[in-house]
Structures are given as structure tokens and as C-alpha cells.
Amino acid sequence: xxxxxxxxxxxxxxxxxxxxxxxxxxxxxxxxxxxxxxxxxxxxxxxxxxxxxxxxxxxxxxxxxxxxxxxxxxxxxxxxxxxxxxxxxxxxxxxxxxxxxxxxxxxxxxxxxxxxxxxxxxx
Numbered sequence: 001x002x003x004x005x006x007x008x009x010x011x012x013x014x015x016x017x018x019x020x021x022x023x024x025x026x027x028x029x030x031x032x033x034x035x036x037x038x039x040x041x042x043x044x045x046x047x048x049x050x051x052x053x054x055x056x057x058x059x060x061x062x063x064x065x066x067x068x069x070x071x072x073x074x075x076x077x078x079x080x081x082x083x084x085x086x087x088x089x090x091x092x093x094x095x096x097x098x099x100x101x102x103x104x105x106x107x108x109x110x111x112x113x114x115x116x117x118x119x120x121x122x123x
Contacts, residue, residue: 027052028072029115034098042102045113047084049076049095071116082112 024031028049035043049072054060076097080086084097099109 024115026115026118028068028118029075031113031115042100044098044100045105045109046096046098047076047079047113049073049097050092068118071118075116079112082109 019035021033022030023033023045028051030048032046032048033043034046051065051069054065073095076086076095079097079099084099087096087098088094089096099105
């Protein structure tokens with residue numbers, strides 16, 4: 001979590017004046033640390049979930065996709081149950097759970113951030 005303590009001048013900001021650091025990413029999920037130039041004493045952790053694109057005419061197991069989707073939705077629900085704000089954006093149903101911090105989060109929060117295992121399930 002060192003980036004949360006980094007001097008604001010040392011970070012790279014996008015056009016929205018945000019510095020984004022990806023902490024974890026797979027085809028379904030992305031966990032990011034977000035700092036805003038306007039509030040350097042705060043940061044947020046954003047968790048984004050959406051279904052990956054499935055190519056037309058691809059051979060995929062619908063039940064497997066449903067199983068993975070449900071695991072991640074339960075994960076997003078768990079974050080919401082522990083104080084994360086929840087929103088759904090766009091036609092692709094991008095789920096975002098976010099929580100703001102003004103000091104490093106507790107180890108308990110990091111425990112909630114551990115995503116579900118889908119290693120043995122990937123299509």
C-alpha cells in the first residue's frame with residue numbers, strides 16, 4: 001500500500017486528475033487504488049467486475065460462465081456488506097464496489113478484497 005503514502009507530485013495523473021494503480025486483474029475483475037489530485041490525503045479502492053467478451057460462435061459452457069459470474073457477484077455483495085459503495089454502469093453492467101480511505105486500510109479490509117478462486121473453473 002506504499003503508493004497511498006507516496007508524495008502526490010510523484011504520481012502520474014490521467015485527464016480526470018486521477019492516479020490509478022492496478023492491484024489485481026483478470027478477465028472478469030480489476031482491483032485498483034485511486035488517488036485524486038484534488039484530495040491528496042485520501043484514496044479509494046475500486047473493484048470492477050464485468051463478464052468478459054465472449055466471441056460469437058465460440059464454444060463455451062454456459063453453466064460454467066454462470067458459476068463464475070455468481071462467485072464474483074457474491075464477492076461484490078460481500079464488499080458491499082462491509083461498507084463499500086456499489087454502482088452499476090452502462091449497458092455492459094460494469095459493477096463497481098468502492099471505498100474511500102484517509103489512512104491505510106485495516107488487514108480486515110484486505111481480507112475482504114481477496115477475490116474468489118476460479119482457477120479450476122476458467123472456461
